[in-house]
Amino acid sequence: MKRPYKKTDLPVWQVRKFLEPGPIVLVSSHWQGKNNIMAMGWHTVLEFSPSLLGCMITSANHSFDMVRKSGECVINIPTADMIDTIIAIGNSHGPRVNKFTRFGLTPEPAATVKAPLIRECYANIECRLADRRLVDKYNFFIFEVLKAQAATYPAYPKTVHYRGEGVFMVSGKNIAMPEKFRKGNL
Template sequence: MRSSLNQAFTLIEPGPVVLVTTHDGGKDNIMTISWTMVMDFKPVFAITTGAWNHSFAALRKHRECVIAIPTVDLLDQVVGIGTCSGADTDKFSRFGLTPVPAMQVRPPLIKECVANIECQVIDIIERHDIVVLEGVAAYLDTDRKEQRRLHAVGDGTFIVDGRRLDRRKMMATKLPAGV
């Protein structure tokens, strides 16, 4: 069965949906990003965004952000954040999210998210609007009851994490120490 080429991205898009907080020198903002990539164990990540997002200018100028990882119970806030602009909306207030001061960057963590990663921008690949980030601090709320992450298919639907399958012993020679 063939799939339409213009929908091919939906076959591999389902990475985790994240919320990215920025600070533009005056106020905090949040944007929803579904195009993410782990680039290295160090940790280095990439997100794809560009001038169409209000937060992009803050990423370029201040070169820092927080990647906040929401869970399934935040789906409506995640979608709402992605469908309005920080240029005219206080997204923390509108979507009932709590900013928490970060330790190493100015943009805040999001209390309601299961995990937050403070990041520095280490490169911007202009041709593809790829922002390369290096994690400088990470937080995981292991006490949070809901742990299931969201994955955008790219067509307005989402997939939710299921059960975890453990193959650590089989992969032990490929995993970095401490993972």
């Protein structure tokens, strides 16, 4: 039998280090002729079909206004080799810096939205704001995925997942057990 853990109380704000799902993504946006990028860890899948994603973008971020006003963005998946760029993007403020130029990233046109794809990222997910009811109250955006593309290799990229307090986890070993899933639950 599994041995019981010895446990201690946690300050409630510290639960993030166990729950934050990651991967850290880069959200690119476009508004009034300008592109921007932010780092984001607080996102979740909401539905398969239509493909819906929920994202928390703090209103203090320049990206908040850009995404709210344009009603669209691209969610780009960076890999672990981009960790320095991810941190730098997440610690700089859009209006003061062109993050594509500053961090050597390449904007590419998307098919369905004006926000650019980031060429250097493993995958690019084009999103349209599908429901803005939680934006003003919780800074929570519900997006519908309109189009997505991903690198063909590797099948599972090394992504980075944020645990808070400057600590990241890098995705690792996969455990494939499809035979244990009921049909439809995969």
